[in-house]
Amino acid sequence: MRILCLHGYGTSGAILRSQLDAFIHRADASYEFVFLDGEYECQRAHGIGKFAQPPFRCFNQSFGPHAIQSSLDHLQDFIDDEGPFDGLLGFSQGGSLALAYLIQMAETMAANPGTPPAFSFAVFLSTIVAFSPDPNFCSHLITGLAPSDRENVLAGFPRGATHNDYAALTGAPERAIFFSSLGKVLETSIVGGFIAPDTPLGLEALLHSESVATNNDIDHLPRIMHPVIASPACRVPVPTVHVVGALDDPLLVSMSKLMEGLCEATLTRSLVHDGGHDVPRKPRDVQALWSAVEWATREAAKQVCTKMEKTARTTLSTARYSDNWSSKGGWYLVCAYCAWETIALTLSTLYSFAQPVVQETYGVGNVQIVTLGQSMQIMGNMLGVSLLSPLSDVFGRKTVTIFSMLAYSVLNLGTAYAPNLPTLILFMFLSGAAWSTSLSLVPAVFSDLYLDRDDIGQPIALFVIGASVGPTLGGVVATALMDAGADLKWYFLITVFVSAACAIPMSFVPESLNAARAGDGSKVTGPVPQTKLDASPTPRGRWYFLTRVWYLLATEPIIWITGIYNGLANGVFVLTVGGSITTLTEFKGLPLMEAAISIIFMAIGVVLVWFVMPTQTRLYREDKKRHHGRALPESRLLLVHDVIWMFPAALAWSAFTGGAAWGKWHQAVTGGVVAFTDSFLYQCLLIYILDLYPEEAASATAAWLIPCFPVQAAAVHFGVPMFQKLGPEWAFGLLAVFTAGFVVPGFYAIKRYGPAMRGRSPATKKGFRL
Incomplete structure (x- = not known):
């Protein structure tokens, strides 16, 4: 190099x-x-x-x-x-x-x-x-000056350039732009010693009419290259x-x-x-x-x-679907990866519904101990995204996804035949690491395909919908197993068969990673460790990618700040889900099946994100137009301004209507509003991160997700006990105060200081800042 x-x-x-x-x-x-x-x-x-x-x-x-x-x-x-x-x-x-x-x-x-x-x-x-080397460049601006231009505006040029009223110049508006910019740079350069004081600048051409000024004077006049001109x-x-x-x-x-x-x-x-x-x-x-x-x-x-x-025009496996947004191939990849995400979340949810069966099988009375299986699965997600996601930047999204499917299938043999609860919890942790790729690689695939599109929010909305549909389907499958009186092992053997079966159609899915990093076989030299798809990356490259997630998390403030913020906001949503069901069953006396109405409304709230996203896209395009085709990454968050206040408002209404005297529809509807608000916030922040780190989307997404997992794991343990001890009025009230005092101001802080944070970032893509 x-x-x-x-x-x-x-x-x-x-x-x-x-x-x-x-x-x-x-x-x-x-x-x-x-x-x-x-x-x-x-x-x-x-x-x-x-x-x-x-x-x-x-x-x-x-x-x-x-x-x-x-x-x-x-x-x-x-x-x-x-x-x-x-x-x-x-x-x-x-x-x-x-x-x-x-x-x-x-x-x-x-x-x-x-x-x-x-x-x-x-x-x-x-x-x-x-400066332009073309003598004809801006010639129409430096000739044809009126006497008033020379005597009133350009007299003494470039002295006083910062104070002269160049708008008073006759002719096209570009003339004012040309002389204003040229005057400022010449005056500053002379004063600052960046050009010699005796440098011929052809300024005499500005003081005399064309009939008096010499060609030599005009030839010496600098032709500043302004983007407008x-x-x-x-x-x-x-x-x-x-x-x-x-x-x-x-x-x-x-x-x-x-x-x-x-x-x-x-x-x-x-x-x-x-x-x-x-x-x-x-x-x-x-x-x-x-x-x-x-x-x-x-x-x-x-x-x-x-x-x-x-x-x-190479084969489909190396084609860039981003060249054609409407291509069937692009949407085929979107649907294929979202289907895997939905299936993975469906299967991973079975344990939470099977906890009574786990207690009975292993003779454990303490619910919190049994809940460790679910929380450790979430912590396994953290390990998985930190190891597998960056490897997809080396070996490709498809290869790593198929590996995770097969690993998820094999590891669930351990959960199905675990001889005791500690072994079950261990395999839950490992299986959580395996299926975690559905959380980080799906957005990375969308980044590969559509990041150059303003409307990337539409496929990301499908990803968010899958994140809601999956757990809902998990409840349906688990209920069917419980009604059938199935043994505990069948909750996991289903995962063994389904996950392995998913690897078959995935093997026919094209690779989404950009052909510039996937199909040419060349290597980028220099301090960048190898970023191509290569069967045998260098040891330095392997170490780079194995540590990249943690490096980004440690050195990119915009990742860990927004990641922690998103984790806490998502934790409120997890607590709301558990709190809504607890409120309906234990405080309003509804059976579990009727209480499930709140889950349905939450799913509806998430689906609404799909229909709202075009409005955010329109705002993004308008902001992009205002900045001459270079939109600020923060414009990905514009509509959140109008949505985020629904978060504390819905929780406050849940607190007000949490008593037994109020009907179930209040909890159901407010739960849907919270689901919509949190999902929309999550989606916009995710696109923001993808926009900033397009070259390493999987690693950046993984680093951004890591702070979410400990919060979710804690919420799993503390959600139900919090509502049981405090009651819905106080519990929802505390969540409303937290969102009003932290989540809402936190968003405005990110919006306000985001440009400064990414301005000092060593790895973000876009440096355009106001």
Whole structure:
């Protein structure tokens, strides 16, 4: 992996190498960094210590079109002689030149389809704005100025650029944008020492009419490339990483961020480090930069594979269904994986209904001890998602799913023939680890297929519905077994047969993992451990994926904060389910079958998510349009604003109507409202996480789910006793207070501070922040 590095004004290649020492030190042996010196000598840059040895160099003596083209020619000559290169890294003025080169490359590729890019990815560190080498670029904006423009607005340009009323300029609105941006960057650069004071800028062309101004003056006038002015068709078509310093001049930061608009929106990632106009140096910032570079290399590999795929049109197993949302194949995968999720949850629920049979079989009177089987199964989920889910990023979703099905089948032989309760609980734990993939791999499959779609919420809604239908069907199956007087072993032998049978149709399901990581057989080199589907991943790659879930959980605040939050919100829902049944049976005197009406209403509440999701999708698209095609990930949560207050309101009504004098319909309906609210919140947060971590969706989902499992396990033990001791009025009242005091404010905190958290994340995909 060869990366060409371009230094800033008043430094050199050797100085940039020293500045990047911490970054280069973390690279593995496969990386080679090549440094190009600027063509011209200049003064020492501000902030460069006395230890730095001259000569100090720059790439431009001026910034007019001809000067920019000369610098691009100098760069191209070096590429021809020393290339090829994989990546391009530019700091400050070097970033400006790199961006101008890539935009010119994009124009060439647009004019000559099929032309390969000269670089696969680019990294911009505190980039100054890019200037066009085309003399005709913006010529209609810099000519035809009225006398009032020169005398009133542009007099003294660029001094006072931040205060001038550029909106008063005559002509097209783009003229005001052009001169406002150019004035700000020139004034800041001159004051900050980023360009020499005597640099010819062609400003005389602005002070005189066209008949007086010379062509030389006009040729020296910089043509700043603003996203609003530049052609939308010519955006940098390769993955780009944009880094700015938190302590840098705010105007330079805003200009750097403006340059992101010249790059393909779906292929950009932004980072903010703790320094000023400098490269990242602190370990945390360097690690974040490397994570972004790793992302860029993976995206570049995906681009290559996508082009190969479009040419070769390989078999269904490596096809990208995301290229065709309406394809039968895509929805076939959705239904197949949701069916497995529903079946797994149906089978896993049988134990909770069979607890009286367990007590009788093993002679255990303590209900809490028997309940350990259910809670340990939930804790097994935590082990399973942490081990199996990341392996699906190596071996594929299909392979790991089939393995989990067969493992679930075999392990339930142990539960069926357990000689004692401790053995049964042990195998419940292990079987929970086996079927856990249905919780984390199904969303990962949807991420593989549809993450580039705004309406990914529809298939995710089907996943959420399956999570509700499964336990409901489990109750039906368990009731049938109890009515038939079946032995305990049959509750588990059903799982043995059904789970093994599911592996047969799953073997005919195509692999969903993106062909860029599944079908080309190549390897991405560098600090990224192997992320391809490979029969024999390297030991380093195996260790990477075995620990990836826990690494994300430990180092990504946005994962563990939202994960804990979701776990507590889901815990309230679990307590509500148990509390509703307890209230109806023990406090309202209904038989268990009549109390099941609350479960039916909860299922209806979950199904409503499917019909509400299009509204959330519409809001997401509107927000995306407001941000010029780059929606904030937090816009995945917009409709939750209007829904989340139903959570404490429904619980408060359950508390008010919990007494025996109130009918069963109050508990049933409010239970459905709680189910709808919690399911919708869960779904939106899940899409939010998938949106942030598309390259490792299974690992990120697993890390996000882990905090849920201990809360669910605790709720299983404490739910029924809490309602029995406190009564429904107090128990539901406490849950209402908790949701009003934590769940609702917690959501607003996530919405408010989410951009800041992901802004400092080393692994998230989207860095676009307001």
